[in-house]
Amino acid sequence: MKILVCITHVPDTTTKIKFTPDGSKLDTTGVQFVIGPYEDYALSRAVELKEQFGATVTVLNVGTAETEPSIRKALALGCDNAIRIDAEPTDAFFVAEQIAHICKQNNYDLILMGRESIDFNGGQVHGIVGELLGIPSFSPVMKLDIEGNIAKMAREIEGGKEYLQAPLPLVLGCQEPIAEWKIPNMRGIMSAKSKPLQVIAPVNPQELTKSLSFELPPPKGACKMIPADEAEKLIELLKTEAKVL
């Protein structure tokens, strides 16, 4: 079995988002970049499947050289080799085209990624890759088992889960609790240094969307405190003042 895991390199979830004064880009001062949490799940499941079936796991990122620490971390977690498409990931369609291009040359059985990146929250790369390759895609997938040529999955839906099965190959957008998050061990970290990382130039530099400017939400007004022994007054305030009841 051959598995491809596509990862993002995004600001850590605790980041206080700020933009440059002209609002044209993220102010990255002091920002720590990590593998997106959804991809952490995808990676962990891929490594578990490798342990179960002896699969080869390739990690892929579309990004500039700055993303290499995240790629090395994925190798330390147990991926066998890595591909970096050397380009700024400007738009979902562009990223999906890069991934599809690599897939066409490699015939992966499973293409895993996160349900969405936590920077732009687009949640579209898996679906576009599926279309470009003409194979099914599912998201958000919270359970994945492989039996022969069939993937048995659970997909989260509003208020519950949907269980489904489909033949490989597939593209999946993953989320918890598809696997336990893994932390690289010392041996993994050491071996990651010598695992192959191929850097490839992008194809078809075409975008369908372009972000022109960024802004923060208006600051929140002060919180109105209600004494605990007058808690019942909340309902009246929500009705007459906030007008939400």
Add this chain to the structure above:
Amino acid sequence: MSVLIFVETTEGKAKPSSLEAVGYGAKVAEMLGTSATALVLGDAQELEKLGNYGANKVLHVADSRLNTGIIQAYSNAIAQAMEKENASVLVLAKSSLADAVAARVAGRLKAGLASNVVDLPNLSNGFVVKRSIYTGKAFANTAITSEKKILAIKKNIYSVTPTSNTASVEAFTPTLNDSDFAAKITNTEKATGTISLPEANIVVSGGRGLKGPENWGIVEELAKVLGAATGCSKPVSDLHWRPHHEHVGQTGVKVSPNLYIAIGISGAIQHLAGVNSSKCIVVINSDPEAPFFQAADYGIVGDAFQVVPKIIEAAKKM
């Protein structure tokens, strides 16, 4: 040219978020000087009533194989409806199904897709939409430059007042192949009789401060009297005190209700990310230093087990 709106149904009825999408799509059609067509897949009732929300026409694919949301088949049907209607814009309300489907339609039609759209597009210079990014922490103004455009809108961003207009209903039969149905849905587990969390106008959420699943009665009762959905923080679902689909935040469900009531939740940045677009936030926490108060509109410092019953009593009298 036209605007197509994908209307998602549950048990044959349009979801409230889809009605919002119809109103939004009809407004976009008006801005573009064109008409709005709603698309409904699978068996459904009262289709002409989508006219109340602004649809000029309803395309109905009465194929019972589409009564469950098969992602491939849905995207294929939507792409064909786009072509038939010569639609330049597709509007859908974000959901587990609509997100997965929108992505495939984007790939198939080479359409620029903007997700989490929070306002009407600005057409003064191209086609620019404002969308929520960094899980609700910021916004981007994004130009969609492709000929076909897809807008996945966030809930509670457009208010539509229903009229008595009705829409004409037209049957539509897209060509669907066996391969569109290659994925088999073997079972669906869905909480019944409760209000769906992403669709809810009011959400009552509980955190680790409630100490255990046996204490969820007050959360459920408050939700019941307010007609609210119940939610929870991540550790609560990790500990299996509540089902995973109730987990709100960065790695869970993102909600944007009119009212979000947080009980015994500290307000970690990852939790806030999923709730910060709520119109009004109430925080009940025994710790006056809990960070959630900084994101709240109303706060009560106190023990949830004493405070919440008082609120339930007051709500019952409302």
